[in-house]
Amino acid sequence: MAKVTYIKGKEPHKLEKRLIFRNVDRKGWDPSISKYLSDGGYKALRKALRKKPAEITDEVKRSGLRGRGGAGFPTGVKWGFIQPGNKKPVYLICNCDESEPGTFKDRYIVHQDPHQLIEGMVISCFAVGAEIAYIYIREEFPEAARIVENAIKEATKEGFLGKNICGTKFNCEFYVHRGAGAYICGEETGLIESLEGKRPYPRIKPPYFPAAMGLYMCPTIVNNVETLCHVKHIIEMGGEKYADIGMPRNTGTRILCVSGDVQKPGYYEVEVGKMTMGELLNDVCGGPLKGRKFKAVIPGGSSAKILRCSDTYNVACPPETEKRDISFEEIPLDFDTMAACGSMAGSGGVIVMDDSRRMSWVLNNINEFYAHESCGQCTPCREGSTWMKKITARLVAGEASPDDLDTLESVAYQIDGRTICAFGEACAWPVESMIEKFRDELLAETVEGNAHSPRNAEQEAQRRYLKDAVAYADKP
Secondary structure, three states, X not given: OOOOOEOOOOOOOOOOOOOOOOOOOEOOOOOOHHHHHHOOOOHHHHHHHOOOHHHHHHHHHHHOOEOOOOOOOEHHHHHOOOOOOOOOOEEEEEEEOOOOOOOOOHHHHHHHOHHHHHHHHHHHHHHHOEEEEEEEEOOOOHHHHHHHHHHHHHHHHOOOOEOOHHHOOOOEEEEEEEOOOOHHHHOXXXXXXXXXXXXXXXXXXXXOXXXXXXXXXXXXXXXXXXXXXXXXXXXXXXXXHHHOOEEOOEEOEEEEEEEEOOOOOEXXXXXXXXXXXXXXXXXXXXXXXXXXXXXXXXEOEOOOOOEEOOOEEEEOOOOOOOOEEEEHHHOEOOHHHHHHOOOOOOOOEEEEEEOOOOHHHHHHHHHHHHHHHOOOOOHHHHHHHHHHHHHHHHHHOOOOOHHHHHHHHHHHHHHOOOOOOOHHHHHHHHHHHHHHHHHHHHHOOOOOOOOOXXXXXXXXXXXXXXXXXXXXXXXX
């Protein structure tokens, strides 16, 4: 491969390890297949086609790759859920819906390096026995859809898609499907329903696990863009060598999308578990804004539980097995430690808030989003998300009572675990964690706690009027 130089001002940080983003912001690079081939593109595909499909799945299992879409489920294990001897068609779906607030990585891959995705997808199709694959792209990515469709044409023309790929008997066709910009289509069964032309109501699991009953009731594997790109690199370097990157159970690299109150927001690719939260925020992102201090961070997209920067966490940091107290800035950025700290790595959307932020406003902003995006299939989510939004809207306006906080918390816990898909948890967890971590601040913004609230101002005006009236009446 040729030496990589980057556009001035967009060079990777010295603590980054670029694998998936190797060609993003690369000087002299474009998304054409000619550029990709000149840099060793599609060699991994040729290597994969000389193996048996089961060998590729085993390689992915050995790599320890976990899904980069949010849940962090082991990719090779997911592929293995397709029953041996299955007689139905198998489908692969690339989830390029990327609708989690705070996450903005997949769009850069499809904009600048679409053939990396296509190569990873073709290898994955060969491994699971799929001859048809869909790339589900949200409506807000029109340019990405155009680029990917052009890349599919280029790959087909060069013999990397279509009939008898690379001179073998393997056939595979790709199709781009445009979504309508619904958050719920990021959930794999809701995405499948949408792909079938129906309202995107998520399916009940069990029995509708996609690997058993997915698209058109056939076995289906759904992976996101970043996950499928990793497959190409696993085959290229081998599963065991890939597993040396990162930490045990948290292998490889992952892309973090940092937004909010930092000096240098942006996208950064790091080895999983090799960087701490403090290194990310202070070294890579330049620290807080001038005169400010970090207050809280949502580490995995808006649905993840919030972490308070002043807290201490009692966890075992891989590869350690014994628990110990660590500060917020010492938290390693891996799947398991983040879960042990009470949140999740999720989709890698790191949302940073400093001490200038009103947490009532932050929570209401999140609640407005989830109330709008609920598909409405489950009563707790449909009614509860709107109810929570109304309460936090009153809180921001200074019109909520302390009892409203108890109601808000109760509603959240009655949504959590009582819906068909994880959207219920997605809208409940921010509320639960915000009340747990910032109850005193939220109480201070209620009617009794906020002297400047509209209701208190009205009461104060009435008191002044009565005082003046009594004073006037007492005059001789």
